[in-house]
Amino acid sequence: MTSTADSLTVPGKRARSKAANRRAILLAGRRVFARIGFEATTVRDIIRETELAAGTFYNYFKSKEEVFEAIAEDSTYRFRARLSDVRARATSLEDYIDQAYRAYFSFIAAENEQAISDGAPHMALIGVRVDTPEMLAVADEIRSDLDHVLSADGAPDVDIDYLTSAAIGIAREMGDDMLQRRPVDAEGATLFATRLLLAGVKEVAGKRP
The missing domain is CATH 1.10.357.10 (Tetracycline Repressor, domain 2)
Known part of the structure:
Protein backbone atom coordinates (compact mmCIF):
# COMPACT_ATOMS: atom_id res chain seq x y z
CA MET A 1 0.00 0.00 0.00
CA THR A 2 1.38 3.47 -0.96
CA SER A 3 1.74 5.86 1.92
CA THR A 4 0.61 9.48 1.81
CA ALA A 5 4.26 10.57 1.89
CA ASP A 6 5.07 8.35 -1.11
CA SER A 7 2.12 9.70 -3.10
CA LEU A 8 3.38 13.23 -2.54
CA THR A 9 7.00 12.37 -3.32
CA VAL A 10 6.42 10.58 -6.65
CA PRO A 11 4.91 13.61 -8.45
CA GLY A 12 7.76 15.72 -7.10
CA LYS A 13 10.33 13.29 -8.48
CA ARG A 14 8.50 13.17 -11.79
CA ALA A 15 8.53 16.96 -12.06
CA ARG A 16 12.26 17.07 -11.29
CA SER A 17 12.90 14.39 -13.90
CA LYS A 18 10.94 16.36 -16.50
CA ALA A 19 12.87 19.51 -15.68
CA ALA A 20 16.17 17.62 -15.88
CA ASN A 21 15.27 16.12 -19.27
CA ARG A 22 14.28 19.49 -20.68
CA ARG A 23 17.45 21.08 -19.34
CA ALA A 24 19.56 18.28 -20.86
CA ILE A 25 17.98 18.89 -24.27
CA LEU A 26 18.56 22.64 -24.10
CA LEU A 27 22.19 22.21 -23.04
CA ALA A 28 22.74 19.71 -25.84
CA GLY A 29 21.07 22.03 -28.33
CA ARG A 30 23.26 24.94 -27.26
CA ARG A 31 26.41 22.85 -27.70
CA VAL A 32 25.40 21.55 -31.14
CA PHE A 33 24.20 24.94 -32.43
CA ALA A 34 27.47 26.51 -31.29
CA ARG A 35 29.54 23.74 -32.86
CA ILE A 36 27.94 23.33 -36.30
CA GLY A 37 25.38 26.15 -36.58
CA PHE A 38 21.60 26.16 -36.67
CA GLU A 39 21.14 25.31 -40.35
CA ALA A 40 23.36 22.22 -40.24
CA THR A 41 21.89 20.90 -36.97
CA THR A 42 19.28 18.15 -37.00
CA VAL A 43 17.10 16.82 -34.19
CA ARG A 44 19.16 13.63 -34.33
CA ASP A 45 22.33 15.65 -33.64
CA ILE A 46 20.75 17.10 -30.52
CA ILE A 47 19.48 13.72 -29.29
CA ARG A 48 22.93 12.16 -29.78
CA GLU A 49 24.36 14.84 -27.49
CA THR A 50 22.10 13.61 -24.66
CA GLU A 51 21.49 10.25 -23.00
CA LEU A 52 17.80 10.45 -23.87
CA ALA A 53 15.77 8.38 -26.32
CA ALA A 54 14.29 10.00 -29.41
CA GLY A 55 10.80 9.51 -28.02
CA THR A 56 11.74 11.43 -24.90
CA PHE A 57 12.93 14.36 -26.99
CA TYR A 58 9.57 14.63 -28.74
CA ASN A 59 7.79 14.72 -25.39
CA TYR A 60 9.31 18.19 -24.97
CA PHE A 61 9.96 19.63 -28.42
CA LYS A 62 8.60 19.07 -31.93
CA SER A 63 11.60 20.39 -33.84
CA LYS A 64 15.05 21.95 -33.64
CA GLU A 65 13.35 25.32 -34.17
CA GLU A 66 11.49 24.91 -30.89
CA VAL A 67 14.73 24.02 -29.11
CA PHE A 68 16.43 27.05 -30.61
CA GLU A 69 13.66 29.39 -29.51
CA ALA A 70 13.54 27.86 -26.03
CA ILE A 71 17.27 28.45 -25.57
Whole structure:
Protein backbone atom coordinates (compact mmCIF):
# COMPACT_ATOMS: atom_id res chain seq x y z
CA MET A 1 0.00 0.00 0.00
CA THR A 2 1.38 3.47 -0.96
CA SER A 3 1.74 5.86 1.92
CA THR A 4 0.61 9.48 1.81
CA ALA A 5 4.26 10.57 1.89
CA ASP A 6 5.07 8.35 -1.11
CA SER A 7 2.12 9.70 -3.10
CA LEU A 8 3.38 13.23 -2.54
CA THR A 9 7.00 12.37 -3.32
CA VAL A 10 6.42 10.58 -6.65
CA PRO A 11 4.91 13.61 -8.45
CA GLY A 12 7.76 15.72 -7.10
CA LYS A 13 10.33 13.29 -8.48
CA ARG A 14 8.50 13.17 -11.79
CA ALA A 15 8.53 16.96 -12.06
CA ARG A 16 12.26 17.07 -11.29
CA SER A 17 12.90 14.39 -13.90
CA LYS A 18 10.94 16.36 -16.50
CA ALA A 19 12.87 19.51 -15.68
CA ALA A 20 16.17 17.62 -15.88
CA ASN A 21 15.27 16.12 -19.27
CA ARG A 22 14.28 19.49 -20.68
CA ARG A 23 17.45 21.08 -19.34
CA ALA A 24 19.56 18.28 -20.86
CA ILE A 25 17.98 18.89 -24.27
CA LEU A 26 18.56 22.64 -24.10
CA LEU A 27 22.19 22.21 -23.04
CA ALA A 28 22.74 19.71 -25.84
CA GLY A 29 21.07 22.03 -28.33
CA ARG A 30 23.26 24.94 -27.26
CA ARG A 31 26.41 22.85 -27.70
CA VAL A 32 25.40 21.55 -31.14
CA PHE A 33 24.20 24.94 -32.43
CA ALA A 34 27.47 26.51 -31.29
CA ARG A 35 29.54 23.74 -32.86
CA ILE A 36 27.94 23.33 -36.30
CA GLY A 37 25.38 26.15 -36.58
CA PHE A 38 21.60 26.16 -36.67
CA GLU A 39 21.14 25.31 -40.35
CA ALA A 40 23.36 22.22 -40.24
CA THR A 41 21.89 20.90 -36.97
CA THR A 42 19.28 18.15 -37.00
CA VAL A 43 17.10 16.82 -34.19
CA ARG A 44 19.16 13.63 -34.33
CA ASP A 45 22.33 15.65 -33.64
CA ILE A 46 20.75 17.10 -30.52
CA ILE A 47 19.48 13.72 -29.29
CA ARG A 48 22.93 12.16 -29.78
CA GLU A 49 24.36 14.84 -27.49
CA THR A 50 22.10 13.61 -24.66
CA GLU A 51 21.49 10.25 -23.00
CA LEU A 52 17.80 10.45 -23.87
CA ALA A 53 15.77 8.38 -26.32
CA ALA A 54 14.29 10.00 -29.41
CA GLY A 55 10.80 9.51 -28.02
CA THR A 56 11.74 11.43 -24.90
CA PHE A 57 12.93 14.36 -26.99
CA TYR A 58 9.57 14.63 -28.74
CA ASN A 59 7.79 14.72 -25.39
CA TYR A 60 9.31 18.19 -24.97
CA PHE A 61 9.96 19.63 -28.42
CA LYS A 62 8.60 19.07 -31.93
CA SER A 63 11.60 20.39 -33.84
CA LYS A 64 15.05 21.95 -33.64
CA GLU A 65 13.35 25.32 -34.17
CA GLU A 66 11.49 24.91 -30.89
CA VAL A 67 14.73 24.02 -29.11
CA PHE A 68 16.43 27.05 -30.61
CA GLU A 69 13.66 29.39 -29.51
CA ALA A 70 13.54 27.86 -26.03
CA ILE A 71 17.27 28.45 -25.57
CA ALA A 72 16.93 32.03 -26.75
CA GLU A 73 13.95 32.52 -24.44
CA ASP A 74 15.83 31.11 -21.46
CA SER A 75 18.86 33.32 -22.10
CA THR A 76 16.68 36.38 -22.49
CA TYR A 77 14.85 35.61 -19.26
CA ARG A 78 18.14 35.55 -17.38
CA PHE A 79 19.33 38.74 -19.07
CA ARG A 80 16.16 40.52 -17.95
CA ALA A 81 17.34 40.16 -14.35
CA ARG A 82 20.49 42.10 -15.23
CA LEU A 83 18.46 44.73 -17.04
CA SER A 84 16.32 45.12 -13.95
CA ASP A 85 19.46 45.85 -11.91
CA VAL A 86 20.49 48.48 -14.47
CA ARG A 87 17.07 50.09 -14.21
CA ALA A 88 17.37 50.32 -10.44
CA ARG A 89 20.81 51.96 -10.54
CA ALA A 90 20.76 54.27 -13.58
CA THR A 91 20.28 57.97 -12.86
CA SER A 92 20.55 59.48 -16.35
CA LEU A 93 20.39 58.60 -20.04
CA GLU A 94 24.19 58.36 -20.21
CA ASP A 95 24.30 56.13 -17.15
CA TYR A 96 21.52 53.87 -18.40
CA ILE A 97 23.03 53.40 -21.87
CA ASP A 98 26.48 52.63 -20.46
CA GLN A 99 25.20 50.15 -17.87
CA ALA A 100 22.74 48.45 -20.23
CA TYR A 101 25.38 47.87 -22.90
CA ARG A 102 27.87 46.67 -20.28
CA ALA A 103 25.28 44.22 -18.94
CA TYR A 104 24.46 42.91 -22.42
CA PHE A 105 27.98 42.51 -23.77
CA SER A 106 29.32 40.93 -20.58
CA PHE A 107 26.31 38.58 -20.48
CA ILE A 108 26.71 37.21 -24.00
CA ALA A 109 30.48 36.93 -23.48
CA ALA A 110 29.86 34.79 -20.39
CA GLU A 111 27.16 32.78 -22.17
CA ASN A 112 29.64 31.85 -24.89
CA GLU A 113 32.76 31.44 -22.78
CA GLN A 114 32.75 27.63 -22.90
CA ALA A 115 31.86 27.48 -26.60
CA ILE A 116 34.63 29.92 -27.43
CA SER A 117 37.08 27.92 -25.32
CA ASP A 118 36.06 24.80 -27.26
CA GLY A 119 36.64 26.57 -30.56
CA ALA A 120 32.96 26.66 -31.53
CA PRO A 121 32.52 29.19 -34.34
CA HIS A 122 28.89 30.25 -33.86
CA MET A 123 27.44 33.18 -31.95
CA ALA A 124 25.28 33.42 -28.83
CA LEU A 125 21.61 32.66 -29.09
CA ILE A 126 20.78 35.74 -27.03
CA GLY A 127 21.75 37.88 -30.01
CA VAL A 128 19.61 36.18 -32.65
CA ARG A 129 16.54 37.71 -34.29
CA VAL A 130 13.93 35.51 -32.65
CA ASP A 131 10.84 37.46 -31.66
CA THR A 132 9.84 35.32 -28.70
CA PRO A 133 7.51 36.81 -26.06
CA GLU A 134 10.45 37.16 -23.68
CA MET A 135 12.51 39.10 -26.23
CA LEU A 136 9.59 41.34 -27.11
CA ALA A 137 9.11 42.02 -23.40
CA VAL A 138 12.76 43.07 -23.12
CA ALA A 139 12.33 45.50 -26.02
CA ASP A 140 9.26 46.99 -24.33
CA GLU A 141 11.18 47.35 -21.07
CA ILE A 142 14.07 49.10 -22.79
CA ARG A 143 11.67 51.51 -24.47
CA SER A 144 10.02 52.25 -21.12
CA ASP A 145 13.40 52.73 -19.45
CA LEU A 146 14.59 55.14 -22.13
CA ASP A 147 11.34 57.06 -21.98
CA HIS A 148 11.76 57.36 -18.21
CA VAL A 149 15.34 58.66 -18.27
CA LEU A 150 14.48 61.05 -21.10
CA SER A 151 11.62 62.54 -19.10
CA ALA A 152 14.08 64.27 -16.78
CA ASP A 153 14.57 68.03 -17.12
CA GLY A 154 17.28 68.87 -19.62
CA ALA A 155 17.23 65.48 -21.34
CA PRO A 156 17.54 65.55 -25.14
CA ASP A 157 14.33 65.54 -27.19
CA VAL A 158 14.47 62.51 -29.50
CA ASP A 159 12.06 60.00 -31.04
CA ILE A 160 11.78 57.27 -28.40
CA ASP A 161 10.86 54.51 -30.87
CA TYR A 162 13.79 55.25 -33.17
CA LEU A 163 16.10 55.48 -30.17
CA THR A 164 14.95 52.11 -28.84
CA SER A 165 15.43 50.48 -32.26
CA ALA A 166 18.87 52.02 -32.62
CA ALA A 167 19.97 50.96 -29.13
CA ILE A 168 18.87 47.36 -29.67
CA GLY A 169 20.22 47.21 -33.23
CA ILE A 170 23.66 48.41 -32.15
CA ALA A 171 23.73 45.85 -29.34
CA ARG A 172 22.80 42.96 -31.63
CA GLU A 173 25.17 43.80 -34.49
CA MET A 174 28.12 44.69 -32.29
CA GLY A 175 27.49 41.70 -30.04
CA ASP A 176 27.65 39.37 -33.03
CA ASP A 177 30.92 40.95 -34.13
CA MET A 178 32.39 41.00 -30.62
CA LEU A 179 31.93 37.24 -30.26
CA GLN A 180 33.93 36.61 -33.42
CA ARG A 181 36.97 38.49 -32.08
CA ARG A 182 39.78 37.09 -29.97
CA PRO A 183 40.00 38.01 -27.25
CA VAL A 184 36.33 38.88 -26.72
CA ASP A 185 36.36 42.48 -25.49
CA ALA A 186 33.10 43.29 -23.70
CA GLU A 187 34.48 46.49 -22.23
CA GLY A 188 35.66 47.78 -25.60
CA ALA A 189 32.29 46.99 -27.15
CA THR A 190 30.54 48.79 -24.28
CA LEU A 191 32.59 51.96 -24.67
CA PHE A 192 32.19 52.09 -28.45
CA ALA A 193 28.45 51.39 -28.44
CA THR A 194 27.80 53.90 -25.65
CA ARG A 195 29.75 56.69 -27.31
CA LEU A 196 28.20 55.96 -30.71
CA LEU A 197 24.61 56.03 -29.45
CA LEU A 198 25.04 59.08 -27.22
CA ALA A 199 26.80 61.03 -29.98
CA GLY A 200 23.91 60.20 -32.29
CA VAL A 201 21.36 61.31 -29.69
CA LYS A 202 23.19 64.60 -29.22
CA GLU A 203 23.39 65.21 -32.97
CA VAL A 204 19.74 64.38 -33.63
CA ALA A 205 18.44 66.36 -30.65
CA GLY A 206 20.49 69.39 -31.69
CA LYS A 207 18.83 69.46 -35.13
CA ARG A 208 15.22 68.91 -34.04
CA PRO A 209 12.96 71.93 -34.51
